Amino acid sequence: MYLFELKEKIASFLGVDPLDFVYPPLPELGDLSLPLFNLAKSQGKTPALLAQEQAEIIANLPESSDLFLSVKAVGPYLNFFLAPASFLERAIIDIKQTGSNFGRSEVGRGQRVMLEYSNANTHKEYHVGHLRNLFYGDAVQRILQFNGYHAIPVSYINDFGIHVAKTLWNWQRHPEYAQTAGPKGKLLGDCYSTANQNIGDSQEAKAEVSATMKAIESRQGETYELWQETRKWSIAYFDEIYQRLGIKFEHIFYESEVIADGLKITEELLARGVLIKSQGAIIADLEAYGLGVLPIIRSDGTALYPVADLALAKLKFVDYKLQESVYVVDIRQGLYFKQLAKIFELAGEKFKISHLGYDFVTLKNGMMSSRSGNVITYDQLFAEALARAQKEVFSRHQDWSEEKIQAISEKLAIAALKFEMLKVSADKVITFDMNEALRFDGFTAAYLQYTGARLASLVRKSEIIKSGSLDYQLLAHPKELALALCLQRFPEIILKAGEQRDASVIARYLFELAQVFNDYYHEVPVLKAETPLAAARLALLASVRQVLENGFTLLGLSYLEEM
RNA sequence: GCGCCCAUAGUUCAAUGGAUAGAACACCAGCCUUCUAAGCUGGACAUGUAGGUUCGAUUCCUACUGGGCGUACCA
Numbered sequence A: 001m002y003l004f005e006l007k008e009k010i011a012s013f014l015g016v017d018p019l020d021f022v023y024p025p026l027p028e029l030g031d032l033s034l035p036l037f038n039l040a041k042s043q044g045k046t047p048a049l050l051a052q053e054q055a056e057i058i059a060n061l062p063e064s065s066d067l068f069l070s071v072k073a074v075g076p077y078l079n080f081f082l083a084p085a086s087f088l089e090r091a092i093i094d095i096k097q098t099g100s101n102f103g104r105s106e107v108g109r110g111q112r113v114m115l116e117y118s119n120a121n122t123h124k125e126y127h128v129g130h131l132r133n134l135f136y137g138d139a140v141q142r143i144l145q146f147n148g149y150h151a152i153p154v155s156y157i158n159d160f161g162i163h164v165a166k167t168l169w170n171w172q173r174h175p176e177y178a179q180t181a182g183p184k185g186k187l188l189g190d191c192y193s194t195a196n197q198n199i200g201d202s203q204e205a206k207a208e209v210s211a212t213m214k215a216i217e218s219r220q221g222e223t224y225e226l227w228q229e230t231r232k233w234s235i236a237y238f239d240e241i242y243q244r245l246g247i248k249f250e251h252i253f254y255e256s257e258v259i260a261d262g263l264k265i266t267e268e269l270l271a272r273g274v275l276i277k278s279q280g281a282i283i284a285d286l287e288a289y290g291l292g293v294l295p296i297i298r299s300d301g302t303a304l305y306p307v308a309d310l311a312l313a314k315l316k317f318v319d320y321k322l323q324e325s326v327y328v329v330d331i332r333q334g335l336y337f338k339q340l341a342k343i344f345e346l347a348g349e350k351f352k353i354s355h356l357g358y359d360f361v362t363l364k365n366g367m368m369s370s371r372s373g374n375v376i377t378y379d380q381l382f383a384e385a386l387a388r389a390q391k392e393v394f395s396r397h398q399d400w401s402e403e404k405i406q407a408i409s410e411k412l413a414i415a416a417l418k419f420e421m422l423k424v425s426a427d428k429v430i431t432f433d434m435n436e437a438l439r440f441d442g443f444t445a446a447y448l449q450y451t452g453a454r455l456a457s458l459v460r461k462s463e464i465i466k467s468g469s470l471d472y473q474l475l476a477h478p479k480e481l482a483l484a485l486c487l488q489r490f491p492e493i494i495l496k497a498g499e500q501r502d503a504s505v506i507a508r509y510l511f512e513l514a515q516v517f518n519d520y521y522h523e524v525p526v527l528k529a530e531t532p533l534a535a536a537r538l539a540l541l542a543s544v545r546q547v548l549e550n551g552f553t554l555l556g557l558s559y560l561e562e563m
Numbered sequence B: 001g002c003g004c005c006c007a008u009a010g011u012u013c014a015a016u017g018g019a020u021a022g023a024a025c026a027c028c029a030g031c032c033u034u035c036u037a038a039g040c041u042g043g044a045c046a047u048g049u050a051g052g053u054u055c056g057a058u059u060c061c062u063a064c065u066g067g068g069c070g071u072a073c074c075a
Helices: A002-012 A037-043 A047-059 A084-101 A128-146 A164-171 A184-199 A205-216 A223-243 A254-270 A305-320 A331-347 A377-397 A402-422 A446-461 A478-487 A490-500 A504-523 A533-553
Strands: A030-034 A068-074 A077-082 A112-116 A150-157 A249-253 A277-280 A281-285 A293-297 A324-330 A351-360 A361-363 A431-432
Touching: A002 A047, A002 A084, A002 A490, A030 A084, A037 A047, A047 A068, A047 A077, A077 A084, A084 A478, A112 A128, A112 A305, A128 A164, A128 A324, A128 A351, A128 A361, A128 A377, A128 A402, A128 A533, A150 A305, A164 A184, A164 A205, A164 A223, A184 A205, A184 A223, A184 A402, A184 A431, A205 A223, A223 A402, A249 A254, A254 A305, A254 A331, A281 A331, A293 A305, A293 A331, A305 A324, A305 A331, A324 A331, A331 A351, A377 A402, A402 A446, A402 A504, A446 A504, A446 A533, A478 A504, A478 A533, A490 A504, A490 A533, A504 A533
Parallel strands: A112 A150, A112 A324, A150 A249, A324 A351, A361 A431
Antiparallel strands: A030 A077, A068 A077, A277 A281, A281 A293
């Protein structure tokens, strides 16, 4: 936190906000800069004049000689030139001492926040769209935790909706499914997509699906037993996916477990007039608040999605004593969450629920749709990513064992998928393109991992270099100061990512850090330098590695020792 | 119809009121007897339109154009 403390010191001396600092666009302008427009306005001076006055005052403070090479006024900006050796020493020691906690903040201390994500449906396929949700939620959970929150990761699986009835309806009418070998979870996905095609516009089929739904809800009989069995397949399939991708939940909720409570709450709210009957259905009429109408119970008496959410929210706040419950859900459900929040408000519940939306994943040839079969499933994508990674690794390391190639390829493939979903702001639609997503150069996870592997390699080869006390004065290369300055920006990046609940900030930062390091790596020899200098440079590189690792951990990327 | 979101280089993205709008990919020209070339260096290329607020606008406001999404029994 050294840089941030330095900024706070200057800011409090001048009476400004430490967040006012900017980084100059050109190195000749300095390392750190403070625009004085606002301060000048409040003092009734011109910014340029104020900058000149303050530059002189600060330059003459006794502690300045240690911290700054110089302090210059450049127009309305007050520009600071850091004293390299002094800054590098403090920056490196700071990172070494805090280690894996470097960048951690305490802004969320004492707050219990639950993040609900990966709200997959059983009896359906798992596709790229789900992966965006999964990786985004997972990263934000860790980012909040790193910002001092108690962030609780949970998943809510819908195992009891109409999609289940559609799948089982199709399954029962096509005995060949039960006889098909192979992974069962995937098979259910296939069964679901053909179910939609088979139903089409047929009123008869729709009536049969409705009857199937009621049979499941009755919780007895043959169809219910089929539901119990097939449900397990889907859940096992999801567990497999989570395990392979390194995703962990503290708890997984299921719609089938909360729906009964939801129906009770629905009855209560109906009795209290919060919900009403209309056209044979039970709805929340929120027209008065500009939020339209939300159907809760279908006119055939079967439950809709909100029923379970009514119970689930209560369960979460009571059992987990939350300050806030965050729903990481596709932005297209924005209206739904406003409606849900309004219903709780009308019911007198003080639940702070927030919708953390992100835009959807589409394909080059149009929107993903199970009905038309236009989807890229998780299985397809993972297999392709793995195959490409294996090809890349093998082409460089024919001497490696198959196991080693496999292990590293898998880590590369997983990181590639995660990074692809995380590097874009949440409010951007991702048009998924296999060839673009599975690149291993440019703004990709592989570039970051490659940078990490180079660093690790340097450290491995440096074991012979020993030096008693480090002489930071030797770190006089301008790129060394630039690198240290970049490292010290990490805590600010974490704060921003936490405030905005956005992982892309970290992705971009890590890429920039990697670029700065790779530039340094090419220009400045480390192991071949004189021993004391090599030792000092290695200390700087250890800091780079630490920051990269901390960032990788937050995004869920593996740090590879070699690749 | 009403509501929400988006519009920046050929393409995919940055820049949430500050200095000369940054990257990546693709394209062109270079760099491996030197710490991993999955890398590095250089080149060319952009703010949808019209107003407004401000010392200063990609950023805020208004209108327009184009695209996407949502809007009672999907989730």
